[in-house]
Amino acid sequence: MQLLNKRPESLTEQTMHYCPGCGHGIIHRVTAEVMDELGIRSRCIGVAPVGCAVFADTYFNCDMIQGPHGRGPAEATGIKRCRPDAIVFSYQGDGDLASIGMAEIVHAAIRSENITVIFVNNAIYGMTGGQMAPTTLIGQKATTCVGGRAAEQAGYPIRMSELLATIDGASYLERTSVHTAPGVLKTKAAIKKAFQCQIDRKGFSMVEILSMCPTNWGTRLDNPSEATKFINDDMMKVFPLGVYKDALKQEQR
């Protein structure tokens, strides 16, 4: 018998708590695969967020710290400056990164802090029960905008990759999605590039990943494609996929 696939060494045996159809498990898995393939697991230090990925410190099989809500890039900064030999990443959701942690992420990019950020954008607050996120689409329903997000009351969704692309210190920025198999593979490739950017000491890197939240989007359990359809039909219109910054490529040009 031949072993075709196994748990990446960079994931622990801890059973994940994520809901069925959630994208976090996939993103954890591809991140761990990248850590294995780059051979950096024992050098990695991760910052777990507050939000649905709050238990990420128990899932990744490397040194981890639990960050306060939104402050991941600040912890990562302190760690990296004290352990420049480590590969430091912050794993954050949209409320964590784009709302309460807006200052920390922007300034980490401004300083071109040599860290990698995995940013999971599912346009909703998950763990607290489906409140409006800074990335919630206009018209999208949430428990704090039951009639759907109205611009006149709550403003507009924020595009983080585009925003950070205006910052000189941001070195690698890409937006991907995990709602399709090719999308998962592209996400993995993007995360690999982002980590490589850090290994090569090129400065700040972030991968923004559009991800499903069937539970809080209220999609039907017996029809998981409703969630992937929401990404395809609605989210990708507001959050176009692609590479927003690639300093390495620009250098080569």
Next chain:
Amino acid sequence: MYQGIRISGFGGQGVISAGVLLAYSGMLENKEASFFPAYGAEMRGGTANCSVVISSDEVTTPIVSSPDTVIVFNEPSLAKFEPMVKPGGLLIINASLVNSRPARKDIKVLCVPCNEIAGELGNAKIMNMVALGAFAAATGAVSIEAITKALPKVYKKLKPEVIELNVKALKRGAQLSLN
């Protein structure tokens, strides 16, 4: 011995540097010393004042509330600090810029034309040194030698010729106060 000093003037008149020099000189003479600036929100201009203590004993409070000596470089400082001087204490007035004269009769007053003397020496910036020279000679709290030694320690980038000029200003001030 104990000598509590307040120095006050416009920002830029060398109030702070005179205070630091005095404290440093006290330290060089193996006395206890402290310097405390009244720090305002403004960066330039405005008024500046500081407290200096030179003492043979440990310095208790660094904020001098009833000074043995007050040195005023400008008019508003005279109005503010004249009432604070200890009875029998000393008030040194920069007569070049302060036209009023103190009303109090229970203190010693020394009027020194600091700016004129500094001008004669060729550098208006050393006005504060003239006052310090007068202070040192009048009180004996620190010696001119100690201030001279402190100058290059406090201002590491000062050129020797500028230090020499500062020393001249100190000596001119001292002479005036002795006359």
Next chain:
Amino acid sequence: MAEKILMKGNEALAEGAIRAGCRFFAGYPITPQNEVPEYMSWRMGQAGGAFVQAESEVSAINMIYGAAATGKRCMTSSSSPGISLKQEGLSYCAGADLPLLIANVMRGGPGLGNIAGAQGDYWQSTRGGGHGDYRTFVMAPNCVSEMANFPHKCFEVASKYRVPAMILADGIIGQMMEPVQFTAPEVDPSKLPEPSWALGIGEGRTKRIVKSYDLREGYLEKMVMERVARYRELEKNEVLYEEKMLADAEIAIVAYGTSARVSLAAIKLAREKGLKVGLFRPITLWPFPKLRLAELSGRIKKFLVVEMSLGQMVEDVQLSIGGRAEVNLHAKPGAAVITAEEVYDTLERIVKKGAKEYAVAQ
């Protein structure tokens, strides 16, 4: 004997921290502590460490949270409003049992207050300050030499008991210059052993997690109780205070920081006039020297607490003395300058006229 140099309190604090092995600093500008980050910005590089001017106090304390998790000696500093902003992060650091140094060069408050020296953050500093149950080791320097030498003690205690340590100074101690001697031993951080919990290169060992929460049933209680045991040890071993002229004193002034210096001047005035007054100066504010105060209250029947705040430390003095002696208060909030003369007047009223003073000074 180390050479005496004239130094500003804030600069002595920064230099003292580096000599104590601090190799990471993050901070944000706020008066009257600006000399700390300014000094660190050039000195840290010389020492082979890292300096970051953070985008906010919130970010600065979180950088320290990350830095401390690597086991390195690290520090942040601020003044009152900025320290309020750091409290969430400080609570996390305490919850994660991380040693670190935080300095508060207090100014007038509440709100933006003013930039003069004050002592209004006593409760915040000694009661934890942030959310949840925790303690911070708090030292209160009253001169520039203590600013220079307390960082060493703070790092030692912080590392030994795995608690955040705080230096609680005020704008006057931060801004004043005095002759200073660095007497604390110089620490080479590369010679310090790597703590068993420090994040780093995980080759050949199991992963480590620095955490302030554990949502499993009963685990938080376990974490907290384990921490409480360390607090008890710290309280037993690390209390510091200073006594002056107490041997024959009929009344003792209790004061810390700048208030203690002013009080000493008042005591000298009083002694000249034949009043038997002495000084009790708590150096650690947590743990508070309550046992020693209790002991003194067996003999000294009148105490006067002098503080540049509404009357905060007085509560700790009352708790320590427990009704065995009279506790008076001379409180001066609002960053007003406290003078030896006014403290002397209060002393005189208490001793000569038998008045009981418990008031905010006008």
